[in-house]
Amino acid sequence: MGLELLIPIAAFVGVAALIGGVAIMLRGSTDSAVEDRLGMLTGTGAKAKKAAEKESSVISKPLDDMPGVLEEFASRFLNLSLLLEQAAIQLSPGKFVLITIVLGVVGTLAMFLAPISFWFAPLGGAFLGSFPLMFAIFKRKRRKKQFGAQLPEALELIARALRAGHSLGSGFHLVASEMNEPIASEFGRCYEEQNLGIPMEEALDSLANRVPNLDLRFFATAVILQRQTGGDLAEILDKIGNLIRERFKIFGQVAALTGEGRLSGIVLLALPPALFGVMLKLNYDYIMMLFQDELGKQMLVFGIIMQILGAIVIKKIVNIKV
Template sequence: MLAPFLVSFLILFVVVMAAITMASKFFDAKRKKQVSSMLKTATGDPQPEVSVSNLLMEPAEEQRSFMERFLEGLDIAQKLQAQMQQAGLDWSPLKFLVMTLVFFVIGVVLGLRFQFIGFGYTSLALGAGIGLLPYFYVRRSRTRRLAKLEEQFPEALEFLARSMRAGHAFTISLEMLGEELPEPLGQEFRTLFNEQNLGAALEVALKNLTNRVPLLDMRFFSSSVLLQKQTGGNLAEILTQLANVIRERFRLKGQVKAASAHGRLTATILMCMPIVTMGALLIVSPGYLQGMAKDPDGQYIIAAAIVAQILGNYFIKRIINIKV
């Protein structure tokens, strides 16, 4: 009797969340239309659409729904928004929440549909696992983007140093760097230049840059620029030395990665063996696991095995992840 109740509750919950989101979008769109109409009347602008974004390209208050404004007030939503921004994803906390709920419901429904895993905590665990896919995607995208940014950074520093040696000012060098450098680092320096060009102090613009790109090298760069601004000195030479240090660390990191390749391969094999074994048993002898999956004690054992697998993966990665 628990399964139909749980499915009904999940469906009702998703429907209510969707209704609240659509209603908030409707009323906020109506308000935005009224504001745009008043602005058009006041300015005599014949264009039907009026942008209400601020100068730093942040969404204006009227452009966000009630649910988005509510979530933005939560500390966890702010941290999640920062991670999505660092991952280069144009997602809002509301969109992330809806995607997580949808994937969770899909996982629970799949757990109820395929009876070989039984019902109970196993279906909820499957729903939770699939529901975490958006979070894992954000984390993976963030890691890959930060790695790409770190790889491009020495080239950017050398570009700035050469430009300043050629006689260009620091701000002009930033503009040239943002135009010449490929993504994703080019976009970050374009944002840095635009913020400063629109009136933001250099300290504030650099702080925003380090928040968007939380790399140690970026903090070194910001500190070097601010220190040179306060005390003077040859900034081009400082940036060149910093680029050389970063390249040397990359070389050392490559050596460490080659030395730990055996451990990473072992970890991959150990993590895949239980999954491959269970899949083979389900194909060759489905009844072998059905008894355990349908028995309450067996479900606890399966759940404990999944938890042990996750913990094992975590500790192995911590062991082979050597920071340089």
């Protein structure tokens, strides 16, 4: 298949993806006023959590029972709904997949039109198409880190509210009103779910599922056990907060001790791609032998596999769990 035929095919795929995406976005924007009001109160939007589905089908179940093809695929196989929710990205899974496809097609077309070998076209599409997913993962990681740093202060605030005679729900409302994002919106959503009639246990379980934080899971377990067996919840929360702070101190010490190893890993992993780019610029024909010769292709595949294995080994060495 020549280059003259590949370019029209890629352009047709891009136009088809754009038309299909517009149709899906128009189809997915028909939520009723009832669902919009519930989404504003609970922050669930068009999709609701499974725990809320057990409690109330009106609150949790979307009123549109015919989602788009991309929506169904993303929810069933990729679990993008949870990723986007944890990253606080206000996009439906279908729109997110659409953006990924469009960027992949644009990257492929750009590499086709560039004055380089067409072997780089799939690489360009994969590189540009991976941007949305990498952005979502980065944002989720940053949000999780911010939440973990705020959690000890939030637990101490709830403990003081309990000692002052307030209820646990009032403590959640205090955290939502006094603290910054992201912990304010998460505890505020938990508080609103209780106001809508969802039991405390299910609201806490939903909170722990939205935020993949082990300390938050400890907090939810402690609250549920205290409600079943009794005890001083304020004292328990103080101990959990102190435990989290001590672990942060140890984590900082470990990060300082492993800093040299992490920096060495970054340099070693970045050196082969950087050297490849320099050689491609200086001696194009020399690098193209890797793509034209059968032995060169095998060497490329072997080098990529070894690069991935090296990254995994380095990550295992410097990643010490605290």
